[in-house]
Amino acid sequence: xxxxxxxxxxxxxxxxxxxxxxxxxxxxxxxxxxxxxxxxxxxxxxxxxxxxxxxxxxxxxxxxxxxxxxxxxxxxxxxxxxxxxxxxxxxxxxxxxxxxxxxxxxxxxxxxxxxxxxxxxxxxxxxxxxxxxxxxxxxxxxxxxxxxxxxxxxxxxxxxxxxxxxxxxxxxxxxxxxxxxxxxxxxxxxxxxxxxxxxxxxxxxxxxxxxxxxxxxxxxxxxxxxxxxxxxxxxxxxxxxxxxxxxxxxxxxxxxxxxxxxxxxxxxxxxxxxxxxxxxxxxxxxxxxxxxxxxxxxxxxxxxxxxxxxxxxxxxxxxxxxxxxxxxxxxxxxxxxxxxxxxxxxxxxxxxxxxxxxxxx
Numbered sequence: 567x568x569x570x571x572x573x574x575x576x577x578x579x580x581x582x583x584x585x586x587x588x589x590x591x592x593x594x595x596x597x598x599x600x601x602x603x604x605x606x607x608x609x610x611x612x613x614x615x616x617x618x619x620x621x622x623x624x625x626x627x628x629x630x631x632x633x634x635x636x637x638x639x640x641x642x643x644x645x646x647x648x649x650x651x652x653x654x655x656x657x658x659x660x661x662x663x664x665x666x667x668x669x670x671x672x673x674x675x676x677x678x679x680x681x682x683x684x685x686x687x688x689x690x691x692x693x694x695x696x697x698x699x700x701x702x703x704x705x706x707x708x709x710x711x712x713x714x715x716x717x718x719x720x721x722x723x724x725x726x727x728x729x730x731x732x733x734x735x736x737x738x739x740x741x742x743x744x745x746x747x748x749x750x751x752x753x754x755x756x757x758x759x760x761x762x763x764x765x766x767x768x769x770x771x772x773x774x775x776x777x778x779x780x781x782x783x784x785x786x787x788x789x790x791x792x793x794x795x796x797x798x799x800x801x802x803x804x805x806x807x808x809x810x811x812x813x814x815x816x817x818x819x820x821x822x823x824x825x826x827x828x829x830x831x832x833x834x835x836x837x838x839x840x841x842x843x844x845x846x847x848x849x850x851x852x853x854x855x856x857x858x859x860x861x862x863x864x865x866x867x868x869x870x871x872x873x874x875x876x877x878x879x880x881x882x883x884x885x886x887x888x889x890x891x892x893x894x895x896x897x898x899x900x901x902x903x904x905x906x907x908x909x910x911x912x913x914x915x916x917x918x919x920x921x922x923x924x925x926x927x
Contacts, residue, residue: 612883614905614922615657617650621904621919623672624893625681626654627696633657633902634699635921636683638668641913649683651699654900657921663699665692673724675745682722682729682745689716691731693748703748711735721764723773725787730773732761738777740764742790752790757783763808769816770834776820780804782832796837798830806830810852810859812874819859821847829861831877843877845870849892851901856926860901862889869903869924883924887917900925 620638627634633654639647647668651661667685669692674681683692685704693703709717711734718734719741728751729743738761740754758777766773772793773785780803784794798804805824811817811834818832823846831841849862852874859872869889871881885905893902905920 611925611927612922613657613925614920616918617652617657617659617921618648618918619644619907619915620647620668621890621906621921622670623891624902624904624921625672625674625696626893626895626902627674627678627681628654628896629678630697631655632660632696634672634681634694634696635904636669636672637919638670638687640915641909643914647685649694649699652921654895654902654923657923661699663694663701665701667692667704671720671722673722673729675724680745682724684719684722684731686718686720686734687716689719689733691719691722691729691743691748693745705743705748705750707731707733707741707743707750709733709735709739709741720762723764723766725766725773728787730764730775730785730787732764732775733757734760734762736760736778740775740785740790754785754790754792756792760805762806763820765809765811767811767813767818767834769811769813774809774811774818776806776809778805780806782806782809782818782820782837784837794837796832798826798839800839802826804830807848808850810850812852812854814854819850819852821850821861823848823864829859841877843872848890849903851892851894853894853898853926855898860892860894862892862903864888864890864906869901885922887920898926 619640622636625634633652635650637648646666649663669683670686671684690706692701719731720734721732723730729745731741733739736759738757742752758779760778763776775783782796804822804826807821810819816834820830827846829843829847833840846863846865847861848864851860857874859874861870867885869883888906890906891904901924903922907915907917
């Protein structure tokens, strides 16, 4: 998503998400109004508020009427992070958890009572109670990159009681953690440079992981073996990021916001690219209900809604700052977006990040 040094990748791991979700001012559809600190702005379909520094991925708990947002806070002069609990309709803050480590990626346990947050800069993962927001357990995974910094823990996937955590290092790896006991059970090595996105496919019963080497890794979760490596196949350099799947057609959508500036559509039956959608692309979600693809564009400062059949743009939302992570509600009624401010040279930002709720028709 950006040009990386390894250090910058570790420091700003979730900038290349969802993460997740990554994680991504108020703007009405196709407008770009200004943003006043501390205010809540709404239109007929968009609700937005400034929330705080370092916002990344989100997790939704409808039963508890809670939207959690992971925050790394500032990278300059601030230790630790925050986990915000918001009203998922109004975006009002209903709880705050201050953490000693910075928070980036998020995944929800099948029990509906727990979620997991990666602490990328320290190579850790935390288990959090969804009702209280309290950190219950933490595991520091260990491992270092070539420069001696901790191997970043970026995207996290919950699958059948296990956490699969992509490690941002060169070479990269995937840590497999027992979610109940928070103990490391396995490490998937030889995963390319910087493991970025990670999802599970109900179609193939495989885990897909993307990396900075331009590969989609096809992993068997029963034995943690990499079975295939899909590439764009055109000889160009890619830093593949986030993924979404259309289970009905067996298509895998993969974004590249670095050199490729495109969304690749893979046929899961062949592992071949069948379509390239031009334009910068970071976060991505597939909406089966609407046969739609949602894409966040950091550079263009837009969120797009594409027709998933012909890939035409059906709707767009413009913002004053940069869309990052996307989250589609379970019932498909709303799309949540985190909006990032630009970084100054000293790693401070130009203002607080924002959270957006887009009501979908």
